[in-house]
Amino acid sequence: MNYELSGQTVARDASFANEVIEATGVRVDRCYQCMTCTLGCPVADVMDYPPNQVMRLIDLGAKETLLRSRTIWMCVTCETCFARCPNQIDTAAVMDYLREEATAQGVEVPEARIQLLHRVFAENIKSFGKVHEATMLMAYKLKSKDFFSDMGIGLKLFLKGKIPLFPSKVKGMQEIKRIFEKTYDKTFGGRS
Amino acid sequence: MKFSYYPGCTVHSTAIEYAKSIDAVLDVLGIELKEIEDWNCCGAAAAHSIHRQLGLSLPARNIAQAQKQVALSSQLITSCPGCFNALKRADYALRNDGETRQEIENVVGFSYSGEVKIRSLLDILNNDVPQESLTAKVKKPLNKLKLVCYYGCALVRPQAVTELDNPENPMMMDTLMDLMGVDVRDWSYKTECCGADLALTHGDLVQKIVGRLIEHAKDAGAEAIVTSCGLCQANLDMRQTGPDPLPVFYFTELMGVAMDVPNRKAWWSKHIVDPGPLLSRLGYE
Ligand code: SF4
Ligand code: SF4
Numbered sequence: 375m376n377y378e379l380s381g382q383t384v385a386r387d388a389s390f391a392n393e394v395i396e397a398t399g400v401r402v403d404r405c406y407q408c409m410t411c412t413l414g415c416p417v418a419d420v421m422d423y424p425p426n427q428v429m430r431l432i433d434l435g436a437k438e439t440l441l442r443s444r445t446i447w448m449c450v451t452c453e454t455c456f457a458r459c460p461n462q463i464d465t466a467a468v469m470d471y472l473r474e475e476a477t478a479q480g481v482e483v484p485e486a487r488i489q490l491l492h493r494v495f496a497e498n499i500k501s502f503g504k505v506h507e508a509t510m511l512m513a514y515k516l517k518s519k520d521f522f523s524d525m526g527i528g529l530k531l532f533l534k535g536k537i538p539l540f541p542s543k544v545k546g547m548q549e550i551k552r553i554f555e556k557t558y559d560k561t562f563g564g565r566s
Numbered sequence: 567m568k569f570s571y572y573p574g575c576t577v578h579s580t581a582i583e584y585a586k587s588i589d590a591v592l593d594v595l596g597i598e599l600k601e602i603e604d605w606n607c608c609g610a611a612a613a614h615s616i617h618r619q620l621g622l623s624l625p626a627r628n629i630a631q632a633q634k635q636v637a638l639s640s641q642l643i644t645s646c647p648g649c650f651n652a653l654k655r656a657d658y659a660l661r662n663d664g665e666t667r668q669e670i671e672n673v674v675g676f677s678y679s680g681e682v683k684i685r686s687l688l689d690i691l692n693n694d695v696p697q698e699s700l701t702a703k704v705k706k707p708l709n710k711l712k713l714v715c716y717y718g719c720a721l722v723r724p725q726a727v728t729e730l731d732n733p734e735n736p737m738m739m740d741t742l743m744d745l746m747g748v749d750v751r752d753w754s755y756k757t758e759c760c761g762a763d764l765a766l767t768h769g770d771l772v773q774k775i776v777g778r779l780i781e782h783a784k785d786a787g788a789e790a791i792v793t794s795c796g797l798c799q800a801n802l803d804m805r806q807t808g809p810d811p812l813p814v815f816y817f818t819e820l821m822g823v824a825m826d827v828p829n830r831k832a833w834w835s836k837h838i839v840d841p842g843p844l845l846s847r848l849g850y851e
Contacts, residue, residue: 416759450611452719452723456723493616499609505610511766538578549675
């Protein structure tokens with residue numbers, strides 16, 4: 375079967391749906407497009423493909439389209455879609471998988487700041503074992519070169535004495551290092 | 567009662583007033599928490615959002631730490647819904663998925679015993695502490711305080727993992743607030759998402775989402791919002807733009823008011839929307 379996507383005719387490819395099912399255990403092939411997920415999704419209106427269309431694109435095999443989508447980065451894993459899906463499809467888990475794939479493949483993503491924030495957060499844990507807001511936000515600001523938006527928020531928290539200046543470190547840092555080596559570093563290499 | 571405790575990173579930073587009010591209230595109730603040794607960050611939303619195995623392994627290390635003090639308590643309590651969700655997800659995978667369990671055990675370097683049960687503080691206060699023990703400690707019933715309970719996402723969803731309450735209409739906070747005498751209003755936005763981490767990259771969007779929640783809270787007649795989640799509290803507290811912003815409390819703060827615990831002013835000083843005027847108007851300062 376052929377289908378039209380962004381003005382192009384593409385052949386349907388069932389192997390992607392199988393890949394997703396294999397990797398996540400989520401039976402995306404049970405979707406019957408009732409749109410319940412999309413109705414409850416708090417960010418559907420700022421996605422390029424709302425959750426039900428994600429299911430459709432998986433069915434068609436449009437992996438590239440999804441890996442390059444804005445949708446997968448806007449999803450906040452609120453799990454409303456999964457809670458309400460009559461077919462118990464955990465769309466949020468599928469979004470996790472698509473984000474990991476996009477990151478591992480080094481795809482240029484349209485919501486680079488969100489991806490960067492996740493990475494900076496994870497790498498902050500790699501440094502301290504815990505999150506230290508001040509260094510995390512600093513690293514995010516430096517790497518995103520986004521110095522001006524929301525400075526007020528960080529400042530407000532700082533003035534409230536809610537952002538400690540110095541990080542506290544986990545004692546078992548070798549264990550944390552080992553976890554990262556066997557997961558995050560292995561998949562994403564040194565790329566940042 | 568004695569439990570193992572996983573505090574999570576925000577107890578020393580953005581949710582410091584939550585931590586302080588938990589200590590004060592549990593002290594009154596005679597519940598003792600023993601922090602697990604050398605805990606690490608649960609990974610929050612970031613870890614699982616880009617790496618599934620990292621998102622499972624970081625919380626699993628804390629389960630490993632809790633296993634070491636299982637003789638003290640086999641119940642691991644956490645007050646942060648984000649941490650609770652991460653710990654429960656790891657535990658769910660360890661318990662139900664043999665292949666993933668082997669991977670996690672290999673990454674973390676431990677052997678999962680399944681002895682530790684992960685519980686949320688709200689669950690303990692609802693299901694382990696008899697209601698009479700709670701009401702017996704109420705010195706000032708808060709019957710002039712009108713509010714709505716806001717649960718957010720992480721505590722109740724997905725239900726197979728969290729095993730808590732009704733995911734569409736949870737009642738745990740409603741029940742506790744009711745016992746404190748509060749005039750709890752019903753509304754249909756209890757479990758609507760607050761925008762979560764998008765606050766840091768898409769502030770305008772979160773402002774819109776929060777604006778919608780506040781509008782509906784006010785429609786329900788609420789003069790305040792109560793939550794158990796640090797991220798919800800931060801987003802709701804910081805992102806209100808309209809006139810007459812609503813104070814956003816942690817549920818333990820209000821239990822502390824009803825139980826008249828000391829040093830509450832220090833909590834209010836950490837809020838962006840100052841709860842002082844509302845509390846003094848109602849005579850609950
Ligand atoms: S709610 Fe479930 S079945 Fe309905 S469109 Fe969404 S994923 Fe498909
Ligand atoms: S988990 Fe993601 S896709 Fe599902 S409702 Fe929440 S934001 Fe939307």
